[in-house]
Amino acid sequence: DEFGQLEELDKRHFLHPTSSIQQQQDMGPSFIFKEGRGIYLEDIKGNVVIDGMSSLWNVNVGHGRTELGDVAKEQMAKLAYSSCFGTFSNEPAIRLSASLAALAPGDLQATFFTSGGSEANDTAYKLARHYWILKGKPERKKIISRTKSYHGVTMGATSATGLQPFREFTSSLAPDFFHVAHFNSSALRKLIEAEGPDTIAAFIAEPIQGAGGVHIAPENYFKEVKNICVEYGILFLTDEVITGFGRTGKWFGIEHYGVTPDMMCFAKGVSSGYAQLGGVMLSEQIHEEFKKLSTGTLLHGYTYSGHAMACGVALKNIELVEKENLIENAKTMGEKLLAGLKQIQGKRKIVGEVRGLGLMAAIEFIDKNRKSPVSPLIVNEAAKRGLICRSVLFDGQDTIVIAPPLIIKSEEVVKVIRILDDSIHEIESNE
Ligand code: PLP
Numbered sequence: 001d002e003f004g005q006l007e008e009l010d011k012r013h014f015l016h017p018t019s020s021i022q023q024q025q026d027m028g029p030s031f032i033f034k035e036g037r038g039i040y041l042e043d044i045k046g047n048v049v050i051d052g053m054s055s056l057w058n059v060n061v062g063h064g065r066t067e068l069g070d071v072a073k074e075q076m077a078k079l080a081y082s083s084c085f086g087t088f089s090n091e092p093a094i095r096l097s098a099s100l101a102a103l104a105p106g107d108l109q110a111t112f113f114t115s116g117g118s119e120a121n122d123t124a125y126k127l128a129r130h131y132w133i134l135k136g137k138p139e140r141k142k143i144i145s146r147t148k149s150y151h152g153v154t155m156g157a158t159s160a161t162g163l164q165p166f167r168e169f170t171s172s173l174a175p176d177f178f179h180v181a182h183f184n185s186s187a188l189r190k191l192i193e194a195e196g197p198d199t200i201a202a203f204i205a206e207p208i209q210g211a212g213g214v215h216i217a218p219e220n221y222f223k224e225v226k227n228i229c230v231e232y233g234i235l236f237l238t239d240e241v242i243t244g245f246g247r248t249g250k251w252f253g254i255e256h257y258g259v260t261p262d263m264m265c266f267a268k269g270v271s272s273g274y275a276q277l278g279g280v281m282l283s284e285q286i287h288e289e290f291k292k293l294s295t296g297t298l299l300h301g302y303t304y305s306g307h308a309m310a311c312g313v314a315l316k317n318i319e320l321v322e323k324e325n326l327i328e329n330a331k332t333m334g335e336k337l338l339a340g341l342k343q344i345q346g347k348r349k350i351v352g353e354v355r356g357l358g359l360m361a362a363i364e365f366i367d368k369n370r371k372s373p374v375s376p377l378i379v380n381e382a383a384k385r386g387l388i389c390r391s392v393l394f395d396g397q398d399t400i401v402i403a404p405p406l407i408i409k410s411e412e413v414v415k416v417i418r419i420l421d422d423s424i425h426e427i428e429s430n431e
Contacts, residue, residue, distance in 0.1 A: 003044060006032055030383070036063025039405045039412055041388070052382075052389045052416060054405045057210055057242045057360075058268035061320050062405040068274040068313055068320075075312035084113075084306030093306035096315050100270075100281060103251050103318070106260025108281035113305045117241035117267035118152025120278040121204070124263050125156045126300055127280065127290075128202040128235050134289050142195060144203045144234075146182040148212035148395060151204065151239055160204060163212055163394045182209065183217055185224035197232035202263075207253030210242035213392040213399045214355050214362035222257035235262040235286075241278065242360070245269030246321050246406050249331030249358035256357070262286060272317045275310035326406040333408050334358040340417030348424050350374060350431070359406055363420070365398040373398035374427050381423035387416060 007028040016024055031043040039062055042048045054060060061068070075092060082090050097111040112127070114120045125143050132140035145151065149162035158166055159174040162182070167173060178195065181187045192200055203225065209215040229236040238261040243253025247269055250256060254264075263286065267278030282290070290298065304310070321327065338356035341363055345351045352364040365374050375391035375398045382389050382400075392399040404416060 003032065006044070038062045038064065039408050048386065049383065050387045050404065050412070050416060050419075052387050052402045052404050054359075054403050055273060056268070057247065057403045058273040060245060060247065060269040060406045061272040061317060061324075061326065062407040065272070065274070065320065068272070068316055071316040072275065072309055072313050075309045080309045081304070081307055083303075085301055090306065090308045090311075092308045092311035092315060096311040099315060099318055100266075100279075104264060104281050105252055105255055107284040108261070108264055109284055110282045110287040112280045112282070112300075113307070113311070114267070114278040114280070114302055115276045115304045115307070115310075116152075116278045117239075117265065118154040118157040119302060120241065120265040120267055120280050121151045121160060121239060122154045122156035123300060124204065124237050124239075124265050124280045125160065125202070127282070127286075128237065128263065130300075131235065131286055131289055132201050134292060137198070139199055140201045142176045142178055142200045144178045144180055144188065144191060144200060146205055146209075147179055148182045148209050148215055149179075149204075149206055149239075150209070150211035151206075152241075165394065182212075182215060183221055185221060185228060188225060189228050192228065192232050192234065197234065200232065200234050202235040202237050203229055204237040204239055204265075206239045206241075207243045207257065208248060208357055208360055210360065210401075210403075211392075212394060213364075213397050214360050214401050214403075216355055216357050217257070219257070222254065222259050226259040237261055237263045237265070239265045241265055241267045242269075242403075245318070246327040246330050247358055247360055247403070249327060249334055251327060253357075270317070271310060271314040272320075274317060275307070275313040276304070277307070277310040277314050321406070324407065329408070330358045330406045333404075333406075333410070333413050334361070336410065336413045337361055337402070337404075337417065340413065341420070344417070344421045344424060347421070348428055350428050351424065359408070360401070360403050362392070362399050362401045363424075365400075367398060368431075370398075375400045377427050378420075378423050381426050382419055385419045385422060387419040387423075389420070 010029050033041050034044045035042045041051045100111050101109045129141050145160040147162040151157040151160040155174050159177040162179050180191050238254050240252050244266040262283045264281045271277045341354040345354045352366040355362045379391045389400050389402045
C-alpha cells in the first residue's frame with residue numbers, strides 16, 4: 001500500500017532532523033502528513049490530529065491558509081527571487097523591513113534577513129562582534145547565553161545553546177561562548193566580572209525559553225539583566241524566534257518585561273512556516289555604527305537574505321495576525337489554556353508545576369523515583385486521542401510542552417485540555 005511504500009523510502013533515504021535514528025528505523029514515520037486545516041493536520045491514512053505544537057512553534061496562523069498560498073504563487077510567478085547583495089533590492093524585502101520596524105520594540109529599525117532562526121543567531125553574534133571591531137574594541141568578542149536555552153544548530157547557535165546534549169553532539173564548538181544560570185542576574189554579573197567586561201560582546205536570551213521547557217523569567221529578571229548589560233557596556237540581544245509575532249500575547253515576548261534589546265533575532269512566526277525566513281533587527285545606534293563600516297563591506301550575507309517570495313508571504317502573514325486579532329486571541333486563549341492546566345494540576349497527583357504565557361505552556365511531572373519518565377507516555381496517549389504535544393527530557397526534566405496555533409478557538413482549547421487530562425489520567429492510573 002501507499003503507506004508501506006513511503007515508509008520504506010523514508011527509512012532508507014530520509015535522515016530526519018532532530019530524531020532518534022533507531023526509533024525511525026524500528027518504527028518508521030508515525031505520521032505522514034498530507035494536509036492541514038486550521039489547527040488540524042491529516043495524515044495519508046486519514047487520521048486527523050490537533051497540531052498542539054503549531055508544528056515547531058511556528059504555524060501561528062494555522063494550516064491551509066490559501067491567502068498565503070495565493071501571495072506565494074503570485075510573487076513566485078512575478079519574481080520569486082533576486083539577489084539583495086550590494087545595492088540590489090526588491091519590493092517585498094523593502095516593505096517587510098519597514099513593516100518590522102513599525103512593529104518591533106524600542107528603536108530596532110533595520111533588519112538583516114536570513115532563512116531561519118539558527119542563521120539569525122549566527123548573524124547576531126557576528127554582527128555584535130563586528131560592531132565592537134568598528135568601535136575599536138575587537139577584544140570584545142565573548143557571547144554569554146543561558147542554561148536551558150536553545151538558539152539553533154549551526155555552529156555558532158549550537159555553541160550558544162545551553163542544552164548540553166546539543167553541544168555534546170559535536171566534538172568541538174565555536175570559541176568564546178559562555179553560559180550562565182538562566183534566571184540568575186547575580187550569576188551574570190559574576191561571570192562578567194570574572195571574564196572581564198572588556199572581553200564581552202553580547203548577552204543573548206530567549207524572553208521565554210521554549211525548547212528548554214517553557215521557562216518564564218521572574219518579573220524583574222530582564223530589567224536587572226539589561227541594567228547589568230548597560231553598566232558594563234555589553235550588547236543585550238534577544239532571541240524571539242519562538243516568542244515573536246504574537247505567541248506570548250504581545251507582538252514580542254520581551255514586551256512583557258519592559259526592556260528593549262540592542263538586537264533581536266526572529267524567524268518561525270514571521271511567516272508562520274509558509275516560507276523559510278528569519279532575521280536580525282538592529283537598534284539605530286548599532287545601525288549608525290554599521291554605516292561607518294571599516295572594511296566598507298558588510299561581509300556577511302546569505303544567498304536567500306531578502307528572498308522576495310518569503311518576504312511577500314511574511315508581509316501577508318503579519319497582515320493576517322493583525323486583521324484577525326491573533327495577538328489578543330493568543331492572550332485570552334492562553335489564559336483559558338493555563339486555567340485548564342491548573343485544574344488538571346489540582347486533580348492529578350503526578351502533575352507538578354504548570355506554566356504558561358500566551359499560547360506557550362508546560363506541564364511538569366513529579367518524580368516519584370520512577371525508572372523512566374512519564375512525559376513520553378503521555379505524549380503517546382495524547383497522540384492516540386488526536387493531539388500532538390512534545391515531551392521535554394533535558395536537564396532531568398519530565399515535562400510536556402504545548403503551543404497551539406494562535407487561531408485556536410475556545411471550544412478547541414477545551415478539547416486540548418480534555419485530551420491532556422484523559423492522557424494523564426490514563427498514565428497515572430497505570431502507575
Ligand atoms: N532560537 C530559538 C529560540 C528557537 O526556538 C529555534 C528553533 O526552534 C531557533 C533559534 C533555531 O531556528 P531554526 O530551527 O529556524 O534554525
